[in-house]
Amino acid sequence: MRWWAVANFVSNAGTWMQLTVQNLLVLQITGSAAATGLSMSVQAAPGLLLGTLGGAVVDRWPRKVTAAVGQALLGGVAVLTAVLVALDQLNLPLLMALAALTGLIATVDGPACSLLGNDLVESEDVPSAIGVGSLAHSAGRLAGAALAGVTVGVLGTAAAYVANGISFAFVACVIPFLKPVRRQERAAEPAAARPARDGRRKPRDTGVREGLAFFARRPRLVALAGLNGISALFGRNYSLTLVVLVTGPLAGDAGTFSTVATVLAVGGIVGAVLGARLRRPGVRLVGTLTVAGALLQVLAGLSPSVAVLLVLVLPMAIAESVADTAQSTVLQTDPPAHMRGRVLGAWNSIRTLWGLAAPPTLGLLMEVLGVRGALVAGGLLVASTVGAAFLTRGRRAATAAKAPSVDEIVEAPLSEALKPSTTPLPTSRTELETAV
Template sequence: MPTRSPTMFRALRHHNYRLWAGADLVSITGTWMQVLGVNWLILSLTGSATSVGLSLVMQALPTLLLGMWGGALADRLPTRPVVIAAQIAQAGLAAVLAALALSGSASIWPLYAVALAGGVVSALHGPALGRFGAEVVPPQDLPNAMALGSIVNSAGRILGMSLAGVLLPFTGNGGLFLVNTATFFVVIGAVLAMRREEFHQLTAAERRPGAVVEGLRYVLRTPWLLVVLALSFVLGSVGRNYQVTMAAMSAGPLAAGGGGYGLLSTVFAIGTVIGGVLAAARPRLTLRLLLVTAFLTGVLQALSGLMPGLATFAGAMLPIAAGAVIIDTTVAARVQIDSPDEMRGRVIAALGMVGAGAGALGGPVLGWLSDSLGPRAALEIGGVSCVAVTLLTAVGLARLSGRTIRQAACRRPSWRTPDGTPRSRAGAHQPSLENA
């Protein structure tokens, strides 16, 4: 009997994932409302865009410094209590922001302190959140769940910023922060309402000293993982940070001003939703898909620097945004699925550290290129760099795959035992370009 083909929304068949996706939408909406409110509050107090950028650095820095510790905790501790504790901590920080805004405090330092504390919480609980997301669906549906998660993330971002824009004149920044405070309790309620018997528990790591060093050694001694993380770093630095290049293009060559930048941001958000839908429709997210999408997106980025007007540039941004989501979802899926369960949290932490580092480096680099050579040149240099690194990655992964096959052939001259029983293939944890 032919099997029924997987559906785009197959992860939603699971009760726990439906609760998780709904709570995630509410939480992300509140988060983006708070992001807009914090940025506007800092800008109102200081009149400096640099101050806004500094708050973003304060949030990202703990991930670079503490991310692997968070991964080690995630691999050892039950994820459910960690997630609930983190939601309570984040709700407390949002309430502090609301108190600061409603009290009319004119000091910027408490806001920086909250940003830093929020970064610490995110660094320590982010890997546990990733492991928890993998436990609410069976392994075969994890890529689809992650793709649907990217749709939820994009929808929450659009909804959150739209609601913040509508509510801000009436509630002020404090009202936005109070709304976000409430959203964390929605997540807690959803987690508590999940069915324990439907969780797909991952194997936990043993409690022993040196867990952080062990995680770093695993990453450094896993060639395919290093190659994929290196590709992710380049694509996430010079091939991302489109908020910088779109703003520079809008203010410079396109002469479109703030209205044009708003239009480009909307088009980009729509593109991310399209990318999530395309990723969810795929039965598998493979390394080949990653490489092809990264190559095409890099070419489009280089070509976008040649676009003569706002409409054509916006047209280029749409598939670029879709490609960015497919790339991010595929990297996250492969990194998780192809790593041992007991190392999952630390691998997720490594990916988070790469993302934080890429964002921290890419924004200033693209900004400097835009100021020095012009935004068109910045896009072209970034696109060509992404294409070159993608080709190098394809060569590296092909060689690693070939080496694994040769080693397996040397160890096992036959794939069957004398009685005809198939043997397990060596190198099963080494993903191939075609069927990973």
């Protein structure tokens, strides 16, 4: 697990270095911010359209092999991009095609790597393993964004892609030496997934439709999707809203927002450490943290200065990070083992949908209400919606507790009839005749 955590950190640092450089590269080639956004959408599109199919592949193939092949392919794409940049042969269509290919590979590689990390520890330690993964992601994001500028300034753009390719190769080389812990999860598997009596294994159900149907029938997963959607559409997209707030009403500059972004990253790391201590997180915890983050967002929208904003940004990032860790734990432990790849694939599609819809929604809200109004209104909307859902669920639970079930209604007369009689049996013919 320690080796896997180090590999995750190296890989995330390389990935965020490449993402940072890729946006700069698109701007250099086209001079268009719209083209930069388009490249990000093209890379996210496979996750939206093929996420569940990628999860089905993960459920069917060995995770170590799937993760190793995925990391090797992503490394190859990064090195190919570096060669094209070095030879000055990279144009916009080629870059878009490579971005789409990266997103396609990630639909399989992402769930495989997530579930492989969980296989390295005992069942009771899975929440901690997910927390360690979140910590590696946050620390890698911070390190990668910082290293991108240094690498490009000293070695050039192609070097950043080479570094990312090396980071993928490092992970691919670590995976064969990992030793998963064999956990007893057979009881949670359906009969079709268990070995037959003759020793042969029956074919598993790896259909995409079944994965989506399973997700839709699971109230906890549907609730998480709703929480993620409303918080993505009206809050949490701080890289968009806070940059407008800092450079607009608070009269800051790019350096000021860099400080805010650094505090956000530090809060994410602190939240990941706290999230790693969770043992059995649930949807209620995610909802509570979502409400807390939304109320802090309201206060951030009312901030009179950058100093006050910095004080609020840290707990906002901590709440978001702990909620993400709790959310990931539920997604990766609530479904049975044979369905987890498809659940993560479906989640990837849902999250990508919210991610694509959030920027234009927030942009429109800021155009209509201003950035302060958008932060305040969005935070209040998130908090009130989640609060109302909690109250509605509480009332339903109370009503269900008071009302007798169908089984109780049917079984009550039968249980009364089967109770032993307290009347003494007749001991003589006269008593028997009287009783009759």
